[in-house]
Amino acid sequence: MEVKKIGSLLDSVRNTNPLVFNITNTVVTNFTANGLLALGASPVMSDAADEAADMASIAGALVLNIGTLHPGQVEAMILAGKSANTHGIPVIFDPVGAGATAYRTDTAKRILQEVSVSVIRGNAAEIANVSGESWSIKGVDSVSTDKNISLLAKSAANKLKTIVVITGQDDFVSNGENTYLNKNGHPMLTKVTGTGCLLTSVIGAFSAGHQDLFLPSLSALTTYGIAAELAMKKHSVIGPGSFLPAFIDELYNISPADIQQYSKIEEA
Ligand code: ATP
Numbered sequence: 001m002e003v004k005k006i007g008s009l010l011d012s013v014r015n016t017n018p019l020v021f022n023i024t025n026t027v028v029t030n031f032t033a034n035g036l037l038a039l040g041a042s043p044v045m046s047d048a049a050d051e052a053a054d055m056a057s058i059a060g061a062l063v064l065n066i067g068t069l070h071p072g073q074v075e076a077m078i079l080a081g082k083s084a085n086t087h088g089i090p091v092i093f094d095p096v097g098a099g100a101t102a103y104r105t106d107t108a109k110r111i112l113q114e115v116s117v118s119v120i121r122g123n124a125a126e127i128a129n130v131s132g133e134s135w136s137i138k139g140v141d142s143v144s145t146d147k148n149i150s151l152l153a154k155s156a157a158n159k160l161k162t163i164v165v166i167t168g169q170d171d172f173v174s175n176g177e178n179t180y181l182n183k184n185g186h187p188m189l190t191k192v193t194g195t196g197c198l199l200t201s202v203i204g205a206f207s208a209g210h211q212d213l214f215l216p217s218l219s220a221l222t223t224y225g226i227a228a229e230l231a232m233k234k235h236s237v238i239g240p241g242s243f244l245p246a247f248i249d250e251l252y253n254i255s256p257a258d259i260q261q262y263s264k265i266e267e268a
């Protein structure tokens with residue numbers, strides 16, 4: 001893995017300022033928009049079915065997130081997804097809480113059936129629950145497991161025919177053939193709501209303009225994890241409240257040199 005390429009992809013996000021169209025949940029909308037802006041992308045958030053197809057057609061990437069789903073929003077997601085597919089725009093999907101209720105699981109499966117998704121990102125239980133397995137989940141939060149996450153990423157990628165990203169203490173990305181592991185990150189990320197959702201949108205920012213989304217996905221994981229580490233290292237963080245602005249500042253300041261110095265990527 002050439003870490004230099006990850007730095008170039010970060011530069012390219014900042015130089016191209018891609019429009020990332022997010023149909024996302026009401027908990028994380030503002031945080032996601034601010035995180036994308038800090039990184040160098042251009043966020044737009046909307047869930048009106050009336051404009052979903054038009055907005056997707058001009059975006060660099062489309063992010064679908066079912067965290068606070070409702071029927072009108074799901075309709076917007078399907079319309080936006082189909083439009084993105086027609087226009088060759090990558091679709092990144094976060095199946096928040098899949099497995100917690102039948103409505104979430106069924107909707108996630110419906111989206112995967114009706115829309116060609118380029119990358120799906122979730123915690124281990126969410127990915128298992130959309131790929132035909134049944135893992136326990138506590139609302140939108142994962143519960144600890146001793147199962148093999150690397151194997152789950154690979155088998156889900158093969159079943160769903162998409163790139164699969166599973167996050168947690170270690171993050172995995174698989175295209176069904178190759179699986180890589182990223183160890184960057186900090187436990188404080190689990191003490192702030194929406195850090196998984198923002199990461200899914202950051203994968204969207206890195207994916208804009210690319211066909212093969214394996215390296216863009218891995219780049220997003222590494223950049224994001226290092227930004228969290230730098231937030232803890234360089235700022236006076238005393239808890240989740242002070243971590244949040246420090247993390248946004250590090251998404252803004254992180255450089256290719258930081259990635260070269262701190263990235264922890266391995267083949268799984
Ligand atoms: P969950 O609902 O289980 O919290 P999520 O959708 O919020 O899942 P996470 O798996 O928490 O998403 O991932 C968000 C970010 O937090 C990722 O960058 C991941 O690497 C990081 N992360 C999660 N847990 C840890 C941990 N224990 N140590 C370090 N980084 C972590």
Ligand code: TZP
Pocket residue numbers: 025027028067068096140192193194195196197198
């Ligand atoms: N409830 C519905 S969506 C949401 C909550 C708390 C946010 C989940 O965010 P993340 O990134 O999965 O922690």
Ligand code: MG
Pocket residue numbers: 141190192193194195196
């Ligand atoms: Mg979380």
Ligand code: MG
Pocket residue numbers: 096097122123140196197
């Ligand atoms: Mg999540």
